[in-house]
Amino acid sequence: MHILKLIIKNMLRHKLRTFLTVLGISIAISAFGLIRTVVTAWNAGVEATAADRLITRHSVSFIFPLPLSYRDKIAKVEGIESITYANWFSGVYIDKKQFFARLAVDAETFFDVYSELLITPEQLAAFKKERNSCIIGDQLVERYNLKIGDVMPIEGDIYPGRWEFVVRGIYKPRDKATDPSNMLVHWNYIDERMKKEMPGREGYVGWYISKIKNPNDAAVISEKIDQFFQNSSAETKTETERAFSQGFMASVSAIFTSMNIMSFVIIGIILLVLGNTMIMSARERIREYSVLRTLGFSNFHLVSLIGGESLLIAALGGATGIAFAFPMVSGFEAALPKGWFPIFYIEPITLILASSAAVLVGVLAAMFPIQRTLTTKIVDGLRQIG
Amino acid sequence: MSIVSVQNISKSYWRDSLEIPVLSNISFEVPEGEFVGLMGPSGSGKTTLLNLIAGIDRPTKGSIIVANTDVTKLGESQLAKWRSSNVGFVFQFYNLLPVLTAFENVELPLLLTKLSKKERKEHVEFVLKVVGLADRIHHYPKQLSGGQEQRVAIARAIVTDPTILIADEPTGDLDKTSALEILNLLQTLNSEFKKTIIMVTHDPRAAERAHIIKQLDKGELT
Ligand SMILES: Nc1ncnc2c1ncn2[C@@H]1O[C@H](COP(=O)(O)OP(=O)(O)OP(=O)(O)O)[C@@H](O)[C@H]1O
Ligand SMILES: [Mg+2]
Numbered sequence: 001m002h003i004l005k006l007i008i009k010n011m012l013r014h015k016l017r018t019f020l021t022v023l024g025i026s027i028a029i030s031a032f033g034l035i036r037t038v039v040t041a042w043n044a045g046v047e048a049t050a051a052d053r054l055i056t057r058h059s060v061s062f063i064f065p066l067p068l069s070y071r072d073k074i075a076k077v078e079g080i081e082s083i084t085y086a087n088w089f090s091g092v093y094i095d096k097k098q099f100f101a102r103l104a105v106d107a108e109t110f111f112d113v114y115s116e117l118l119i120t121p122e123q124l125a126a127f128k129k130e131r132n133s134c135i136i137g138d139q140l141v142e143r144y145n146l147k148i149g150d151v152m153p154i155e156g157d158i159y160p161g162r163w164e165f166v167v168r169g170i171y172k173p174r175d176k177a178t179d180p181s182n183m184l185v186h187w188n189y190i191d192e193r194m195k196k197e198m199p200g201r202e203g204y205v206g207w208y209i210s211k212i213k214n215p216n217d218a219a220v221i222s223e224k225i226d227q228f229f230q231n232s233s234a235e236t237k238t239e240t241e242r243a244f245s246q247g248f249m250a251s252v253s254a255i256f257t258s259m260n261i262m263s264f265v266i267i268g269i270i271l272l273v274l275g276n277t278m279i280m281s282a283r284e285r286i287r288e289y290s291v292l293r294t295l296g297f298s299n300f301h302l303v304s305l306i307g308g309e310s311l312l313i314a315a316l317g318g319a320t321g322i323a324f325a326f327p328m329v330s331g332f333e334a335a336l337p338k339g340w341f342p343i344f345y346i347e348p349i350t351l352i353l354a355s356s357a358a359v360l361v362g363v364l365a366a367m368f369p370i371q372r373t374l375t376t377k378i379v380d381g382l383r384q385i386g
Numbered sequence: 387m388s389i390v391s392v393q394n395i396s397k398s399y400w401r402d403s404l405e406i407p408v409l410s411n412i413s414f415e416v417p418e419g420e421f422v423g424l425m426g427p428s429g430s431g432k433t434t435l436l437n438l439i440a441g442i443d444r445p446t447k448g449s450i451i452v453a454n455t456d457v458t459k460l461g462e463s464q465l466a467k468w469r470s471s472n473v474g475f476v477f478q479f480y481n482l483l484p485v486l487t488a489f490e491n492v493e494l495p496l497l498l499t500k501l502s503k504k505e506r507k508e509h510v511e512f513v514l515k516v517v518g519l520a521d522r523i524h525h526y527p528k529q530l531s532g533g534q535e536q537r538v539a540i541a542r543a544i545v546t547d548p549t550i551l552i553a554d555e556p557t558g559d560l561d562k563t564s565a566l567e568i569l570n571l572l573q574t575l576n577s578e579f580k581k582t583i584i585m586v587t588h589d590p591r592a593a594e595r596a597h598i599i600k601q602l603d604k605g606e607l608t
Contacts, residue, residue, distance in 0.1 A: 294440070298467070374421070
């Protein structure tokens, strides 16, 4: 026999209690994994933004457009390397449940600024040549079973009418944080049709994106741009892409902040669950522990015995919890409308966090019972009945 | 030559700031290989005295020398180590670990030694044979009678071949027949295996087995 065997036998003493504790920990750990995955998916969107890109939009709200004429003025500001612009195109593809970004972009410059969208020069050239073509992310290819040459019909909403775009290029995301599900169409093509069908709406863009030479100059350049358009009919607000996307989803971000907090509250709860189990066990066994000490078992042995049991329960719960988290995350992803989170998977950091949380809980839950056992005098422990 | 020498021991407990004297100025010697019976009314301090000799409690005053070691001078962890090789303790209520079999309970003190698994097995089987439980090796405490449990407890107490065997009312919870078996066993351990035994008892028939009887009354030897 080994001390480990005694730990296991102690753990199995109250099978139902241990089972419920392990179950509680595993449910909590898998909930933790799921919540962390949602939070990281959210953060990934923010982190994917580049520090060397500035977004210039209407000072009131990004839903108000800016004149195309601003482009050349912004481009002249010192420190700007290249500039492009874009607009929400939106519209309905197949039905209203299909979420992915549909943007009208400047075909000539967009891919220079967004270098994380990888596309072959041939496909990019084909896109530039054909006004009613589009480039889509490789995730859309998979999701809708598309290929080069296919036509994607879209029912316009911001730009009313029926639109058809031929797929001429497929981009690959450079890294996991890049959105693999954009659809990019020609701003020019849409602008021309507006000129004909809805005069007065032509010549406007949603926002400008400038790539700057030195990210440290972001604040200075932003201010210069905004000063330029002060007191004009459409004043601008320029900020880094990161600040832009954080602000853009500010309302949602409160939810994510609370989820973030919640994920750690869950860890606190399992600490209480396991702590309670360990305290109950230690109280019931105070006499047995005194007997072991009478036989010559040292404080170190008792720490291993109690701590080992606590860690073992926490590890079991943690491991099953992590195992549960994978099907839970895929189930959750399947239940979500496609494209809500372009990136949705359990990150290694989530696994590391979940397992260290389990280990930490195992250690902390053992502290009080250990302290209590070691400070009880042997003779007092032996007098305990039961 | 005495194996245990108790010298001017006093022990008090404190409740709040009130001193409760339990033992006062006790001295006696136990020669090696003796069987000592400790008697006295309830509350006279018998258990307290045994606990001091066994090194699981500390006297307020005085010293206790067991096989040339002054137990009162050892630190907490040294004392634990000392107990593991020098003291075998038999309790009134057996105090076996309910999750362990008879074999595993007896093996417990050997886990603190350097013995190999095979050697441990031999020792455990030998002492279980001595106490007459060779056929109950893999039984759990709740599958044993009180007398059998106490025999397992005795096996656990002697498996490390300790310097002294200490028993606090070992028959106190047993019926007549079982009590007799336990007393016979203790006597055998004393006469054949030359174990030094110090036993607390209320039972005059148990006391008969001892060679020396000490009477404790209100914390003093009489
Ligand atoms: N931890 C303690 N705190 C306070 N008083 C104690 C403590 N342990 C023992 N006592 C007191 O010391 C006295 C002697 O107790 P002890 O258990 O040694 O008596 P005993 O002779 O073994 O009695 P019994 O025959 O009933 O077992 C009792 O009055 C008891 O209340
Ligand atoms: Mg007593």
